Amino acid sequence: MQQLTDLLTSHGLDALWVSKPENVRYLSGFSTPKDGLVLLHKDGVLLYTDARYTVQAEEECFVPQHIARDIDVIRHARTLLEGKVVGFEADALMVNKLRQLDGLHAAQLVPTEGLLEGIRLIKTPEEVQKIREAQRIADEAMRHVLPMLKAGVREVDLALQMELYMRSHGAEDRAFDITVASGYRSAMPHGTASEKVIQEGELVTFDWGARYQGYHSDTTRAFPVGEISEELKNLYRHTHQALQLALQAVRPGAMTSDIDQVARGYLAEQGLAEHFVHSLGHGVGLAIHEDPRLAKFSPERPQFNVPLQAGMVVTIEPGLYISGVGGVRLEELVLVTETGCEVLSHAPFAEV
């Protein structure tokens, strides 16, 4: 709580109106945070949710709850916030909801961004443990489904088997819609599994993860079915090399854009940089995509370029996509340690 009180003080706030689901869950333990709101103020934390969740909120929350909705939430909060300086999350509050906050009367509303995300950057040992468990379940799912990968199988059936495995082995859900992208579809960086039938000679990208007690895992692998072309093998090997080089560069103090550049620079040397169309990685925790972002340095967004710190959990995921040819992405989930990084993902790699 001291850390939270300091956060308010250092931003000149008396309170923070928390609507971003990950932050609501972080502060309260409420597992249906889209239907909740948290009021963080100097004397404590309060969860608002509605009557559908009375019993559930009692069971789950480690902070007091108040059951109300819409206008009644505002009426209740007004008694605590009148005349106060109240921050809100500009990237997690709809324009019409901000207008409702005018009902807080004499409160002064201040847009904020990234306050709680800054605290969530560094994972506690308890949080790392939940991410490890999510990753462990996901790794097992890959081992379970790999023998089913062969020509004639539909992408969507493999995705479903992975998800079924994860959810029947402790995951509360898939971390995101699973990608199984084969052949020409592997040229789509986000090719959620389709009804396409996998063919001999194709490379198949899997991007999957589990959610365990709110925390996510995230990994990508690519496997050939039968013999694949030299061109695809080449893409695979260069992606794999870019991944290894970037992993070796991860350590506390390294700038996120520099890690991105290690992979991007290597691919540029191979004449492939134009096919690496996304950034290198992202933080993972209560959100599947969170800070820090490992991306190319952008003069328009210099704030995204930050030094890595021990306790961050991030992905490293170079990828190459060539329309009409195919694509490859390989992704590891890593914990930044005092001396470098620990790779948390242990799913097998193809031999290409």
Added chain:
Amino acid sequence: MQQLTDLLTSHGLDALWVSKPENVRYLSGFSTPKDGLVLLHKDGVLLYTDARYTVQAEEECFVPQHIARDIDVIRHARTLLEGKVVGFEADALMVNKLRQLDGLHAAQLVPTEGLLEGIRLIKTPEEVQKIREAQRIADEAMRHVLPMLKAGVREVDLALQMELYMRSHGAEDRAFDITVASGYRSAMPHGTASEKVIQEGELVTFDWGARYQGYHSDTTRAFPVGEISEELKNLYRHTHQALQLALQAVRPGAMTSDIDQVARGYLAEQGLAEHFVHSLGHGVGLAIHEDPRLAKFSPERPQFNVPLQAGMVVTIEPGLYISGVGGVRLEELVLVTETGCEVLSHAPFAEV
């Protein structure tokens, strides 16, 4: 397109900046609408999405696409919108995204709510067909899982089997997190399936649905395991009767609050009204919860009370929840017809 142009004209808009995922999908066909935006203007419709989706958008969209993100979207849109009156969706645009729209310069930004939702209220025959298909798959899933319902089984395993069935029989996803709530957990209106083991003598609520080509189904049933108490039987029978009475009242011209009152009034006569803690129903389509809302008349929100019209698809779902005792909810999905309604859901009911 004429209907869309008229919508703009009647609201004094030159264009509408569409960020609500359901509306993005409705206007473009793009199946990952959270990562897209639509610009609706008088000469046409344009989808913006980023380079991850180039191939997918080409495959799916029935409108032109422009690949860009963040500031580049604004730069592109500016050439079309300079000096124009541009509506945005106040209930689907984050406060910080609204600030980005200032980059449109001389455009005049106008908050709107419910514009496209008004068009989506009445389903076309093609839309009804997709909802029917989603419901058909969901009904089959209930028949598939019912033989597995017995003491000793975990809620979460039944939910997983239902979802697996739906997704391996044509559904693109579950419509929402499936509720399986047994015994004391049935007193939670939104008791997503837990690891609780189902016991003899419990009543078990299932609330589930499928998503098919973007369209949802939504149904609730409750089944006893072995012999249940007279108190639970009583709750079940009164909920069932409230459902039947409300269904009989559904017809074009009936006010949504009056349908709610048919169920609520019956339950009040039984002395049970205080346990019916939510509204009677909601529209279903590209969103699982959409307009119209079938709710108690609220003087603060008189606009929610509207006449039903043929072509609307709505749920009727009375429920009773008593903490420490248990609960029941029963839900049908119905199409409002010229003369009354057609019940689209055909999952079996318990005999209680």
